[in-house]
Amino acid sequence: MKENPYLFTLLSALATTLFIVASCLVLGLLARFFVRLAGGTRRRQEQAYAGYFFAAPWIVGFLIFVVVPMLASLYWSFTDYRIGRPLEPVGLENYARLLLDDREFRGSLINTLFLTLIGLPLQIGVALGLAVLLNQKLRGEHSFRATFYLPVILGFNAAVLLCWRLMLNASNGIIDQVIRSLSNASLPIGYINRGVIYAVEVVNGFFLGLTNGNYTLLEKVLETGFPAANRVPMWIQTPLWSKMSVVLLMVWICGSMMLIFLAGLQATPRELLEAAEVDGAGSWKRFWKITFPLLTPYVFYNLIIGLIAALQIFEPVYVLYRDNQPLAPSAYSMVYYLYQATFRFNEIGYGSAISWLILLIIAVVSLIQFRLQNRWVEYEIR
Amino acid sequence: MRNRRSLTISALLAAALILAACAPAATPTAAPPQATQPPAAEEPPAAAEPVALKVYVVDYTADVTDTWLEDEVVPAFQEMYPNVTVEFIWGSWSTFGETVAGYFAAGEGADIINLGSEFNGLYGSQLAPLNDKLGAAAWPEISNFIPGTLENASWDGELRGLPIFSAPRYVFCRTDLMPAGVTEQPADFAGWVEFAEAATVIDPATNSLTQQGFVPVDAGTMADFQWYLNTIWSLGGSIYREDGVTPNFDSGEADAALQFNYDMKRAVYPDDTVGALPAGTGSVIEEGNGAVCLWHSGWAAPAPDSAVWSKIDIQPFTGDPTNFPASQPIVLSFVDWWAVPAYSPNVDMAAEFLKFVFNQENNHRYNETMNLIPARADAHTGYVVDNPVLQREAELASEYSYGFAGILEPTQLQSILQTQLGLYLTDQQDKAATLSSIQDQYTQVLQDGGYLP
Numbered sequence: 053m054k055e056n057p058y059l060f061t062l063l064s065a066l067a068t069t070l071f072i073v074a075s076c077l078v079l080g081l082l083a084r085f086f087v088r089l090a091g092g093t094r095r096r097q098e099q100a101y102a103g104y105f106f107a108a109p110w111i112v113g114f115l116i117f118v119v120v121p122m123l124a125s126l127y128w129s130f131t132d133y134r135i136g137r138p139l140e141p142v143g144l145e146n147y148a149r150l151l152l153d154d155r156e157f158r159g160s161l162i163n164t165l166f167l168t169l170i171g172l173p174l175q176i177g178v179a180l181g182l183a184v185l186l187n188q189k190l191r192g193e194h195s196f197r198a199t200f201y202l203p204v205i206l207g208f209n210a211a212v213l214l215c216w217r218l219m220l221n222a223s224n225g226i227i228d229q230v231i232r233s234l235s236n237a238s239l240p241i242g243y244i245n246r247g248v249i250y251a252v253e254v255v256n257g258f259f260l261g262l263t264n265g266n267y268t269l270l271e272k273v274l275e276t277g278f279p280a281a282n283r284v285p286m287w288i289q290t291p292l293w294s295k296m297s298v299v300l301l302m303v304w305i306c307g308s309m310m311l312i313f314l315a316g317l318q319a320t321p322r323e324l325l326e327a328a329e330v331d332g333a334g335s336w337k338r339f340w341k342i343t344f345p346l347l348t349p350y351v352f353y354n355l356i357i358g359l360i361a362a363l364q365i366f367e368p369v370y371v372l373y374r375d376n377q378p379l380a381p382s383a384y385s386m387v388y389y390l391y392q393a394t395f396r397f398n399e400i401g402y403g404s405a406i407s408w409l410i411l412l413i414i415a416v417v418s419l420i421q422f423r424l425q426n427r428w429v430e431y432e433i434r
Numbered sequence: 435m436r437n438r439r440s441l442t443i444s445a446l447l448a449a450a451l452i453l454a455a456c457a458p459a460a461t462p463t464a465a466p467p468q469a470t471q472p473p474a475a476e477e478p479p480a481a482a483e484p485v486a487l488k489v490y491v492v493d494y495t496a497d498v499t500d501t502w503l504e505d506e507v508v509p510a511f512q513e514m515y516p517n518v519t520v521e522f523i524w525g526s527w528s529t530f531g532e533t534v535a536g537y538f539a540a541g542e543g544a545d546i547i548n549l550g551s552e553f554n555g556l557y558g559s560q561l562a563p564l565n566d567k568l569g570a571a572a573w574p575e576i577s578n579f580i581p582g583t584l585e586n587a588s589w590d591g592e593l594r595g596l597p598i599f600s601a602p603r604y605v606f607c608r609t610d611l612m613p614a615g616v617t618e619q620p621a622d623f624a625g626w627v628e629f630a631e632a633a634t635v636i637d638p639a640t641n642s643l644t645q646q647g648f649v650p651v652d653a654g655t656m657a658d659f660q661w662y663l664n665t666i667w668s669l670g671g672s673i674y675r676e677d678g679v680t681p682n683f684d685s686g687e688a689d690a691a692l693q694f695n696y697d698m699k700r701a702v703y704p705d706d707t708v709g710a711l712p713a714g715t716g717s718v719i720e721e722g723n724g725a726v727c728l729w730h731s732g733w734a735a736p737a738p739d740s741a742v743w744s745k746i747d748i749q750p751f752t753g754d755p756t757n758f759p760a761s762q763p764i765v766l767s768f769v770d771w772w773a774v775p776a777y778s779p780n781v782d783m784a785a786e787f788l789k790f791v792f793n794q795e796n797n798h799r800y801n802e803t804m805n806l807i808p809a810r811a812d813a814h815t816g817y818v819v820d821n822p823v824l825q826r827e828a829e830l831a832s833e834y835s836y837g838f839a840g841i842l843e844p845t846q847l848q849s850i851l852q853t854q855l856g857l858y859l860t861d862q863q864d865k866a867a868t869l870s871s872i873q874d875q876y877t878q879v880l881q882d883g884g885y886l887p
Contacts, residue, residue: 135539135560136538136559156853217713218713221713222642222709223709223710223711223713224713225713260862264857264862264863268861268863269861279707280707283641284640284641286706286709289654289655289706289709290706290860291856291860374528377848377852378852378855379655379856380852380856381856392849394535395531395532395535397845397849398538398539400539
């Protein structure tokens with residue numbers, strides 16, 4: 053008899069439940085057996101049984117849904133595995149192609165580097181600035197806190213990012229409208245705007261040159277010189293600004309970092325600040341000599357978490373540039389490239405190699421950060 | 435001992451709870467709604483055993499198309515096949531890639547999948563050959579489909595499904611916004627460049643467009659791979675050489691088409707510091723949105739009942755007959771279709787369901803929910819002929835359709851073209867480097883895919 057969908061669902065649920073229960077019992081019994089083998093008391097044996105019995109659903113889930121797929125992807129990374137075609141072992145070929153031949157992967161790596169080097173410090177800086185502001189006793193402090201945290205709750209969902217696309221329109225988007233109005237109203241602001249535009253375009257021209265292997269756009273920016281008075285950022289319209297719009301979104305979603313900094317600021321011992329004040333230290337000096345050193349563990353935490361997030365950035369690039377493909381190569385990240393190779397081109401083997409390389413890069417960068425922390429992270433005031 | 439017993443009881447309780455939570459939703463017992471389609475006159479083949487068909491459908495118009503399919507089509511089909519259940523999986527193009535790649539990777543999933551034109555080359559070989567079920571010998575009704583649309587639903591000489599609609603790309607032009615003295619759409623490349631430049635207006639105060647002479651799909655970048663391929667084909671060119679496999683992007687047509695794409699971009703945006711048209715709602719050629727001409731399908735045009743249609747001229751794209759005598763007027767035909775994957779254990783019943791959903795009346799109703807041109811010519815009745823816009827589109831589709839089909843490794847080609855067009859149209863590389871990159875990269879892709887030695 054061919055399958056009845058309702059019966060099939062019921063039987064699947066029953067089989068899954070029995071499997072979970074059996075896993076609990078087996079893991080519990082195994083734990084007790086090993087404790088007994090190690091000479092553990094009866095009480096220790098019972099504790100091990102209970103502990104592993106209740107932890108078993110998570111452990112089994114982790115093994116099935118994380119460890120096994122990871123091992124499978126490690127194996128696939130050494131194969132030419134495309135959907136619908138037989139799998140062929142190719143040794144290190146995928147890794148060699150990634151590191152030596154694939155210009156687009158190199159481009160995504162450089163884009164990710166840009167987002168990490170430019171976007172992450174800006175994100176941390178803005179989060180710290182907001183936390184310092186919110187640490188002052190202001191009226192409506194809770195509302196500000198909620199407002200700045202709101203982007204984290206909203207996340208990069210499609211509706212939010214579509215709003216961003218509208219806001220980033222160079223003609224009537226609200227961001228450029230505000231910049232235009234301020235520049236027209238005040239000459240110094242106009243010069244600052246043009247200076248920022250020039251700097252951004254020079255830096256982006258340089259990074260695009262690294263990606264493309266030619267510096268035509270950088271030369272063009274330098275040749276054109278200081279931007280005209282009616283210039284505004286061309287956020288999602290030219291490759292010179294495509295990465296900056298992703299940076300803008302990274303900064304917008306800095307609420308989690310801000311809360312962590314706020315917790316750090318509120319944990320700063322008042323007596324130290326008061327003693328420094330009595331000794332004549334101004335607020336600037338108090339911040340840099342007392343508050344900031346004590347905040348460095350929080351900076352370090354945000355840096356590590358932010359670094360991992362920046363190296364894995366996907367959603368803003370996906371939603372801003374998925375339909376705007378001519379600009380996508382100037383903005384897409386390593387994880388976007390991984391998505392494209394795996395789910396658009398159906399090259400599972402190659403995609404697996406990319407994912408392992410990303411893991412390696414993240415592990416190395418994190419390790420370096422942990423090694424360097426002794427040089428600048430202060431866990432106590434000396 | 436006591437502990438173990440209580441643990442065992444806890445486990446059993448947990449199992450009971452999980453089982454209760456996993457129980458399927460109650461099977462509806464109410465009578466099915468009245469079907470709009472009466473059972474077929476001839477005795478339908480009986481499905482002796484229960485069959486559960488899963489159909490992955492892109493939810494084009496939520497609460498309209500889906501309601502019609504679930505409440506009317508399926509119950510009517512079940513009158514013929516009472517033992518068949520049909521479960522729809524509603525998807526969107528944004529999640530399509532991952533979902534369908536998962537089906538094919540697992541060799542398990544929906545029995546019918548809603549595909550777009552470009553997926554013909556990606557999944558064609560993994561779809562079930564259906565000539566013996568849907569070919570003219572087995573199903574004479576197939577002759578009612580517009581031939582160009584069936585091209586998209588075929589792979590390697592075999593039908594792999596059936597087309598829902600034809601969504602060709604036309605040139606829509608606002609006659610009231612054309613430059614002074616111009617009353618018709620240009621007929622060659624030079625004419626188009628001159629037209630686009632004259633019809634474009636830039637506000638010097640904001641350095642942004644307030645009127646855009648031409649929009650080829652994307653108004654901002656003006657770089658679109660479909661538009662580029664359309665210009666090559668309109669010149670009588672081909673993207674493959676005579677062997678049908680070797681890329682032909684080093685041809686004169688590919689070169690001229692690329693140059694034309696660039697010239698059109700610069701006719702509208704003299705440089706890349708000019709801001710795009712203000713973001714508006716609805717079609718870019720709708721009143722107040724600023725575009726003069728649009729190359730796109732009916733999806734991106736104003737609603738068929740909009741008053742602005744009295745000022746819109748619809749034409750095929752005519753290429754460049756001045757410099758390329760083989761030029762031909764074309765409307766690039768895109769087709770969305772339902773295909774049956776080869777992994778499906780229910781290929782026979784899936785084909786029966788296709789024949790039912792794509793009969794004359796249902797194909798008409800399906801498209802009516804979206805205001806599109808049915809793939810069946812005999813379904814061009816009612817709203818299609820009553821509305822002069824849709825009627826004109828249907829006529830052009832019948833006369834000038836050029837199928838967006840038979841492209842090898844289409845998603846890879848799309849990515850290569852979009853990247854390279856982006857680089858060229860933003861002055862990051864020159865034309866020769868662009869054409870050579872397209873040719874080399876696509877050749878490599880076809881070699882990797884086993885199409886070329």
